[in-house]
Every structure is written in C-alpha cells, then in structure tokens.
Amino acid sequence: MPGRVKKRSPLKAPDRPFIALGLEGSANKIGAGIIKHDPDGSTHVLSNVRHTYITPPGEGFQPRHTALHHREWALTVINDALKKAAVSMHHIDCICFTKGPGMGAPLVSVALVARTLSLLYDKPLVGVNHCVGHIEMGRQVTGAHNPVVLYVSGGNTQVIAYSQQCYRIFGETLDIAVGNCLDRFARVINLSNDPSPGYNIEQEAKKGKRLLPLPYATKGMDISLSGILTSIEAYTTDKRFRPNGPTAEDGDDVITPQDLCFSLQETVFAMLVEITERAMAHIGSKEVLVVGGVGCNERLQEMMGVMASERGGHVFAMDERFCIDNGIMIAQAGLLSFRMGFETPLAKSTCTQRFRTDQVHVTWRA
C-alpha cells in the first residue's frame, strides 16, 4: 500500500518489572493468571489457573449456578495462581478483571473479589474487555504482527481487524455464537460437557463418514447459525437416524451422531473460513489469528491453514491453555493498558453484559 509508514509503538519499555493479576469469570470458567513484563521487553506467564463449571450431559450452564460456582472457587483459584507464580499480592502492580461482555451474575461475582483485593492491598483496578483480552494474549503467544483475528467462542463469533487504535469488527454472527451452536447440538445428542462439549463434538466428528446437506448461511461479512442448528437438530428425528450407530440389518443410508457432528463442523467452519478470507482480502493481511474456545478445534485450524496457505499466508493458533477463557489474557490486556496509564476507579468498576470489542481505545498499539 502506498504511503504506509511503520509507526513506532506508543508503548514504552517498562523501567522495572511489572506484574499483573488477571481475574476472568465471564462464562463457565473462573481463571486467575499472573503475568510479568520485564524491562527487556519480554513477557512471562508466571501462572495460569482455571476451574471449569461442568454441567451434566444435556444441560447448559445457568447464570445463577455459574455465579455460585465462581464464588465457591474464586479464592482457591487465586491462591493457586499466587502460589504457582511464587508471587505475593504485595508485589502485584495492578488487579485486572473482566468488565464484560459476558453473563452478568458470574461477572459481578469475580468483580466483587477483584474490588475487595484492590482495597485490601491498595492496588489499582483495571477493567478489561474480554474480547480484547483474547486478542492481546493471542498476539503475545503467537507473535503475529497485524493479523485478521477470528474470535470464536461460546458467546462470541467475530472477524476483527486492527486499525487506528481500534479493533474493528468486520463481520460477526447475526444470531448465536458458533460455540453456542456446537454446545447446544452436543446437548441434543447427549454428549458429555467434560472437558467441553466442543471437544467431544470434535472427537465424534473424526468418526463421521457422511456430509449431510445443511444450510450455508454467510451474509456478506456476517454469518447466521441458528437456522443451521435447527436443521441439524431436525436430522435427529429423521427415520434414518441411529443414535447408537447402525445395526446389522441397516443399509448404507443411515445417519449417525458422528455424521451429524462431522457435517455440522464442516459447514460452520467453512462459513467462518469464508468470511475470514474476505476480511484478509479487504485489509491485505496474510496472517490469521484464531482465538477463543472454538479456536482450539484442530479441524478449524486445519481448514483455516489450507485457506491461508493458498493465499501465501499463515495461521496462528494456540492450544487450550490460552484459547479457552483464562485469567492470564485478562492480565496481559490489563497490564498493557495499565502501562499506558489506564486505571479503573472503584466507582467505575461495574460490569456490563454488553461491551463490544470496538468500544475499547487500544492506546498501546500504533
């Protein structure tokens, strides 16, 4: 592109080591992580502890029960994180917490703990946007420079590109998130929620043999998923459907849960790859960064890899430690803004269920 000058990062190298505690609890995981930024510019993950609220098969997590889980586990998780990092609360520079988006009751539970710690130890609070947390941790772990970000999780599905100190949303889901679509289908076919419904769908999909026709719903830069969920659910009442696999007298024309998992994944991932490719063409980037819980799906990473390599590009993806919601990403994004002088005063440390990625002023990037 003509006239593009490499701008210098506004983020100055720290004059001393900075340590941040990050607390996350916007969905069914409570996480605490401790990160350190050293004067030489290096970043160290000192600890990253998480506890997941797992519901029985066929059930999702309700806000109230999830909040109770977080309240029960918060102190254990924080203490574990401090112990693993061998850091005292006194040595921490700021306490970062998820301000939103997410489920109200779980968010507030974690914010209460963050505020109490902040007042007890007289440490500043930093409210962090959950999505920006995912993006910043992804950039840190993978070293991607200016990627198109595909953020796919149980609550969010967005294609994001950075421009002018803002993570701009290029495309997103028009109804439910992709993780929500997969999780809810897992409930329909009674898959376990342990370790996560998405993981179990991925394993089942590997055994699938048939690609069944499903609606393909990309709408410009956006996608729609609720109709696909309805369609795939409809297959479970089809008379060819065999919930326990084909029997001896069945012919070839049967549908197994494995086929449905396979078909669902192939269809929705193809849609995600399509809108991501379109965003890459728009901004002229050859890098894709996949973040969020669904981002650790290896089939999605593989499909994205094929697309990126055809464009001469590269996919950056992470494993479940950093993909799935965690405290360390909140610490990372919070510490970046803290080093730019950002703090959340106590009176403003409320949570918000709606907090869009593009509402954040990304002061730490050029």
Add this chain to the structure above:
Amino acid sequence: MATTPEAQWHNVTMRIPFASEKHANIAKQVIDVDRELQPDVVKRTLSVEGNDLVATFTTLTVRLARLTSNAFLENVDLVVRTIGEFGEDAEHVPIPPPAST
C-alpha cells in the same frame, strides 16, 4: 402498583459485624459500586457504624425485600471470605520491597 406511597414500602435493616471498621468500610465500598437491578422499586442505603456494616432496604413488595436481602447477604459472604483469606496477609507489608529479577 407504583402508586403505593413510599411510606408504606417494606423495610429491612441488617447489621453485619466485622473485625474492624476498616474491613466494614471495604465491604461497604465494594458492594456500593453495583447498583440495585431495579432501582425504582428497591432503595438501598449502606453505612458503617463502628465495626458494623448497616444495610437498609426499602422495597415495594415483600418478595423484593427477600430477593434483595438474599443477594446482599451472598455478596457480603463473598467479601467476608475474601477478607478472611487475604485480610491478614494484606496487613503485613513486606519490607524491603522485592529485589527486581
């Protein structure tokens, strides 16, 4: 419903004792940040008297009084447990500051 004069609303007052005035103040500040979910039918005042956190709720219905009191006590429980876990450690400020690594 909303025409019921506020003088006829239901009142709940709770006094929660803390180990110190400082801790009672922390609990008050932490809980005061979040507004009530239905501010037009639930009025909340928090204050600290000595070592006690004093909460007064004025609500339109008995049901709201129960729900708000419950939610409040759950929040107090979380704050109290956090103070119980970290309060003592917070008092012992390490001297000298940690050597940078």
